[in-house]
Amino acid sequence: MTVQHPLPPPAGLLMRMRRLWPYFGRPLWVWGVALVATLLLALSEPLIPALLQPLLDRGFQKGALPLWAVPVSLVALFAVRGICSFMAQVAMTRITSNGLMVLRKAMFGKLLDAQLSLFAGQSSSALANTLVYEVQSGATLLVGALMTFTRNSLTLMALVAYLLYLNWRLTLIVVFLFPAVAYVVRKLSARLYRVTRNSQQATDHLAYVVEENVLAHRDIRLQAAQPAQAARFQHLSDSLRRLSLKSTAASAAMTPLTQLLASVALSAVITVALVQSADRSTSVGGFVAFVTAMLMLIAPLKHLTEVANPITRGLAAMERGLDMIADTPSESGGSFEKARASGNIRFDSVSVVYGDNTVPALDKFSLEVAAGETVALVGASGSGKTTLVNLLPRFADACSGAACLDGHDVREWSLASLRRQFALVSQHVLMLNDTIAVNVALGQAVDRRRVAECLAAANLQALLDGLPQGLDTVVGHNAMQLSGGQRQRLAIARALYKDAPILILDEATSALDAESERAVQDALQRLMHGRTTLVIAHRLTTVQHADRIVMMAGGRILEIGTHAALLAAGGPYARLYEMGLGGREATST
Numbered sequence: 001m002t003v004q005h006p007l008p009p010p011a012g013l014l015m016r017m018r019r020l021w022p023y024f025g026r027p028l029w030v031w032g033v034a035l036v037a038t039l040l041l042a043l044s045e046p047l048i049p050a051l052l053q054p055l056l057d058r059g060f061q062k063g064a065l066p067l068w069a070v071p072v073s074l075v076a077l078f079a080v081r082g083i084c085s086f087m088a089q090v091a092m093t094r095i096t097s098n099g100l101m102v103l104r105k106a107m108f109g110k111l112l113d114a115q116l117s118l119f120a121g122q123s124s125s126a127l128a129n130t131l132v133y134e135v136q137s138g139a140t141l142l143v144g145a146l147m148t149f150t151r152n153s154l155t156l157m158a159l160v161a162y163l164l165y166l167n168w169r170l171t172l173i174v175v176f177l178f179p180a181v182a183y184v185v186r187k188l189s190a191r192l193y194r195v196t197r198n199s200q201q202a203t204d205h206l207a208y209v210v211e212e213n214v215l216a217h218r219d220i221r222l223q224a225a226q227p228a229q230a231a232r233f234q235h236l237s238d239s240l241r242r243l244s245l246k247s248t249a250a251s252a253a254m255t256p257l258t259q260l261l262a263s264v265a266l267s268a269v270i271t272v273a274l275v276q277s278a279d280r281s282t283s284v285g286g287f288v289a290f291v292t293a294m295l296m297l298i299a300p301l302k303h304l305t306e307v308a309n310p311i312t313r314g315l316a317a318m319e320r321g322l323d324m325i326a327d328t329p330s331e332s333g334g335s336f337e338k339a340r341a342s343g344n345i346r347f348d349s350v351s352v353v354y355g356d357n358t359v360p361a362l363d364k365f366s367l368e369v370a371a372g373e374t375v376a377l378v379g380a381s382g383s384g385k386t387t388l389v390n391l392l393p394r395f396a397d398a399c400s401g402a403a404c405l406d407g408h409d410v411r412e413w414s415l416a417s418l419r420r421q422f423a424l425v426s427q428h429v430l431m432l433n434d435t436i437a438v439n440v441a442l443g444q445a446v447d448r449r450r451v452a453e454c455l456a457a458a459n460l461q462a463l464l465d466g467l468p469q470g471l472d473t474v475v476g477h478n479a480m481q482l483s484g485g486q487r488q489r490l491a492i493a494r495a496l497y498k499d500a501p502i503l504i505l506d507e508a509t510s511a512l513d514a515e516s517e518r519a520v521q522d523a524l525q526r527l528m529h530g531r532t533t534l535v536i537a538h539r540l541t542t543v544q545h546a547d548r549i550v551m552m553a554g555g556r557i558l559e560i561g562t563h564a565a566l567l568a569a570g571g572p573y574a575r576l577y578e579m580g581l582g583g584r585e586a587t588s589t
Helices: 013-024 028-043 047-057 069-113 117-121 124-166 168-175 177-215 217-222 226-252 254-278 284-306 308-327 385-390 415-419 436-440 448-457 461-465 484-498 514-528 563-569 572-578
Strands: 345-352 362-369 374-379 400-405 422-426 502-506 532-536 548-553 556-561
Touching: 013 069, 013 124, 013 308, 028 069, 028 124, 047 069, 047 284, 069 124, 069 308, 117 124, 124 168, 124 177, 124 284, 124 308, 168 254, 177 217, 177 226, 177 254, 177 308, 217 226, 226 308, 284 308, 345 385, 362 385, 362 400, 362 556, 374 385, 385 502, 385 532, 422 484, 422 514, 436 448, 436 484, 448 461, 448 484, 448 514, 484 514, 502 514, 548 563, 548 572, 556 563, 556 572, 563 572
Parallel strands: 374 532, 374 548, 422 502, 502 532
Antiparallel strands: 345 362, 345 400, 548 556
16 A cells, blocks of 8 residues: 655645745746746736726717727737737746656656665555656646736736726725635635545555556456455545545635625625716726726636635645655665675675564574575575575665675675676566567667577577567567566576676576476576576475575574485475475465
């Protein structure tokens, strides 16, 4: 299940938006264009009622105004407004797209370098949803809402200034409307923020259920678990529906409340204006211009109340991406570097405890592996085999003791230098949806000749010859168009291409038929030559030729020796071998 950030403490809108400035603050000249165009657009708003006053007061008197004056002024006014609107919209779109690119780059960089606890605490769908979709919708909502807010705020100020110029007494009545509107917006915005964050959590939970059911579709069908999963999905969908209704209610209440307040103000203005007209203190043109300008206030007021919803939603979505950057610690390593390790490995009284578990995965484990030696790790599920090898590339860290490579604690190595020393072939082969050449040379420049040589060494020449696009064939999602044995050999070709001095084989031949296993074992023999190799296997027949076999249980070594010596000793390894459990599948820890 995904881990959610707690709701942030109440803070000013500007303070929260300052976090976005490093990503959306460039280029400054585009901001300048957007603000100038928006300002001109707002300042042009009062000119519309301003044209009505001379038209009504003098336009119908013969010779008082040139015939062309008002029509030409109107056309020029709307031409300028159209140009300003176009420039502002294009500028803000450029700001949005540039900012999104910078923010996504920062988020993806954090994803690549984040501590592994991030992936243990959040599902892949939640991370992908935040990085791709939430920041996209959040940025679009937020930037569009800010543009609306800026434009309508400036329009409001320009219209109020014009109203003050026309009749300051009537304008005071209008100004009393603003505090009431601000109070309504503030209260409903706070509720919207809470509901929006809860909706995001509910959406993540729903996506997680879908992801689980897609990945485990065979087991769910086999266990006839569809009704239970459908009920689970329905429960979460219903929660999301209720939150959506709450959000809509809070958002929809803003507009009618604002319009009600505006109607009260308008009624008061009309009443006072009629009194003033009785003593001839205002002209017909002045009154119509005032009422027109006042009615024009309703639109920006309405837009300003409606803008709270997209700003709240946009900020909530963007803050999830910002929180991911700010709150996710990056992996850290030491400063020691070496171009190529000799391959000497030492585990010195290593203990590892996961989370709140009281039983250690490794318990004061000690072992030395010489350069070029092949050591097999065997034992039941939960014996600590995978935890042990995960210490070397620092996919896990020891709680006490030290795992050392060439005499240096792996925590002293820089991560880039340390991980260059290891190649991994595991039972779970993961391939990118890219070409065969890119998958083999993953992380390195593609040398097509070398790629072809590695594929041949991995017994994949026949496959390559049968593909119409050869090395440029796209393997699809996780290379699912290839068989299990072919994917396993593709992983071996990748390890050959990397040419690391230390090889980790994590049940590399599990779940393969006999023919595929023979092809993979043949390729593995070529790969293991001249390298320090750690082999995790549940089929004991695959580790008989190891230099040493380490029998593990409870995170400790039960016995250690060659296959022949361990059989002769008649201990746990011999009993396991005689029981024929070597072919029985087990899940390592």
